[in-house]
Amino acid sequence: xxxxxxxxxxLRAPVDAAIAQAEIDLSAQKKNFGRRFESHWHGIxxxxxxxxxxxxxxxCCQAGHEGxxxxxRIRIESExxxxxxxxxxxxxxxxxxxxxxxxxISLDEISRxxxxxxxxxxxxxxxxxxxxxxxxxxxxQPKAIAxxxxxxxxxxxxMDRAAALLHVSHDTMALRIRIGRTTxxxxxxxxxRPTSRMKVEAFVTSVLQKMRTNPx
Numbered sequence: 707x708x709x710x711x712x713x714x715x716x717l718r719a720p721v722d723a724a725i726a727q728a729e730i731d732l733s734a735q736k737k738n739f740g741r742r743f744e745s746h747w748h749g750i751x752x753x754x755x756x757x758x759x760x761x762x763x764x765x766c767c768q769a770g771h772e773g774x775x776x777x778x779r780i781r782i783e784s785e786x787x788x789x790x791x792x793x794x795x796x797x798x799x800x801x802x803x804x805x806x807x808x809x810x811i812s813l814d815e816i817s818r819x820x821x822x823x824x825x826x827x828x829x830x831x832x833x834x835x836x837x838x839x840x841x842x843x844x845x846x847q848p849k850a851i852a853x854x855x856x857x858x859x860x861x862x863x864x865m866d867r868a869a870a871l872l873h874v875s876h877d878t879m880a881l882r883i884r885i886g887r888t889t890x891x892x893x894x895x896x897x898x899r900p901t902s903r904m905k906v907e908a909f910v911t912s913v914l915q916k917m918r919t920n921p922x
Contacts, residue, residue: 707758707790710783714774717765724761728754732799748811751799752819759784759791759820763829770836771886773901777837784829792816839884839905861907862894868910883909 707725709718735750736743743750763784769775775783792813800811820826869879880890885902892898893906 707762707787707794710786713765713783714769714772717768721758721761721765725758728757731757747799751795751811751816754799755791755795755816755820756825758794759788760825760829762787762791767829767832767836768886770833771884772889773885773899773905777833780833780836784833788817788820789813792820835884860896861903861910862896864910864914865894865906868913871913879909 732750732754739746766775766780766784770777770780795816796813865879869876876890877887880887883906885905889898889902893903
C-alpha cells in the first residue's frame with residue numbers, strides 16, 4: 707500500500723513497521739497451519755488487515771494533532787487506505803480455490819469487518835476530537851486577531867502566563883489545545899508549523915483575554 711500524497715514523512719515509519727510485522731506473522735501462520743491454513747484464513751485475514759489499517763489510522767490522527775491534516779482529510783484518506791488494505795488482503799490471503807465460491811469474502815465485507823470493534827470506535831472518536839478542535843480554532847481566530855496581546859510578548863511567555871492562570875502544567879495545556887506534546891514544546895521553543903503556532907496562539911490569547919475581562 708502506498709502512502710497518500712502529502713502524508714508526512716516523519717509519520718511513515720510506524721506504518722511500514724506494522725506492514726512488515728503483519729507479513730512476518732502471516733508467513734509464520736502459513737507455516738504453522740500448513741494445509742489447514744485454508745480452514746483458518748478468514749480470521750488471519752482480518753488480523754492482517756486490522757494490523758496495517760489501524761497503524762495507518764493512528765498516524766493519520768497524529769497528523770491531525772500536529773495540525774497537518776484536518777478531520778475531513780483524515781476521513782477521506784483513511785477510507786481510501788482501507789480499500790487498498792482490503793484489496794491487498796484479498797490478493798495475499800484468500801486461497802485461490804475459495805475465490806468465486808460461496809466461501810469467498812468480498813472487499814466490502816473485509817472493510818466492514820475492519821470497522822467492527824473498539825479500535826474503529828476509538829479511531830472515529832479521535833477524528834471527531836480533531837475535527838472539533840479545528841472548528842474551535844476557526845471560531846477563535848477572529849477574536850484572537852482582534853485581541854492579540856502586544857507583540858512584544860513572546861508566544862512562549864504567553865504560554866507560561868496561560869498555564870499559570872489555569873493552574874495546569876504545560877503537558878495539560880497540550881492536551882487542552884489538542885496537539886501533541888512534541889508539537890507543543892516545539893512551538894514553545896519558537897518552532898513548529900504555522901498551523902500549530904496559530905492553534906496555540908488562539909488558545910492562549912483566549913485564556914489571557916478571558917482572565918482580563920473576568921479575573922474571578
